[in-house]
Amino acid sequence: MFAPSLHKIFNQKTQKLTVYQLGNPALSEIAKPISDVSDREIQQLIDEMLITLKESKGVGLAAPQVGRSLQLIIIASHPNERYPNAPQMEPTAMINPKIISYSGQTEKGWEGCLSVPMIRGLVPRDRQIEVEYTDRQGDRQVSQLTDFVARIFQHEYDHLEGKVFLDRVENTLDLATEAEYQKLWQ
Structure with missing residues (x-):
């Protein structure tokens, strides 16, 4: 599983990568x-x-965000200071992910991005999606994702398409600084 693997990773002194910021051309590829x-x-x-x-x-990361133009995302929902109500799940590497189907039922929700620091936006996303991907062991997986985890997947999948969440915001009134966003939730 991932927990022993994550412990092993820390013991191997694996390096933290630089997260590319908005404006870097790698995020548009x-x-x-x-x-x-x-x-x-x-x-x-x-x-x-x-x-x-x-x-x-963070709760998700795509390879283009660290300068690698590859179809690889990590989904790792967990409660934290950025997303206190996030559900807990094991970190999952998803290779060559695809969205098989959308529920058609969308909902706006607040999103932030490690590549777009200090900004949050209300982004419409499907509440439920069916996805397929290859796991890190090389096995094909098919999963139904709902609500926050579906939102994370769609957000990270956008990075594989050269998009950031700002491309999905419908109105500039749906944007807030991180400080203003935090005031809304206190």
Whole structure:
């Protein structure tokens, strides 16, 4: 599972990666599929992304955010200071992910991004999606994702398409600084 793996990763002194910020051209590229999941460099990238995500207090991370134009995302929902009501789940690496179907029922929700610091936006997303991906062991997985976890997936999937959440905000009135967002929730 991921818990022993994460402990092992920390013991190996895996490095935290630099998260690219809004304006970096790498965030606008369409990510390329990964052909060999077992490749040592891909496995190391997964480990480094797990560390980066944990140390950044994020709930999701896409390879383009760390300068790698590859179809790889990590979903790691957990309650934290940025998302206190997030559900708890094991960090999951998703390689070559695809959205198979959308529920058609959308809801606006607040999103932030490690690549767009200090800004939050109300973004409409489908409440339920069915996804398929390859896990880090090379096995094909199909999952139904709902609510916050579905939102994380769609947010990270956008990064693979060269988009950030700001591209989905419908109105500038749906934007807030992190400080104003925090006042709304206190």
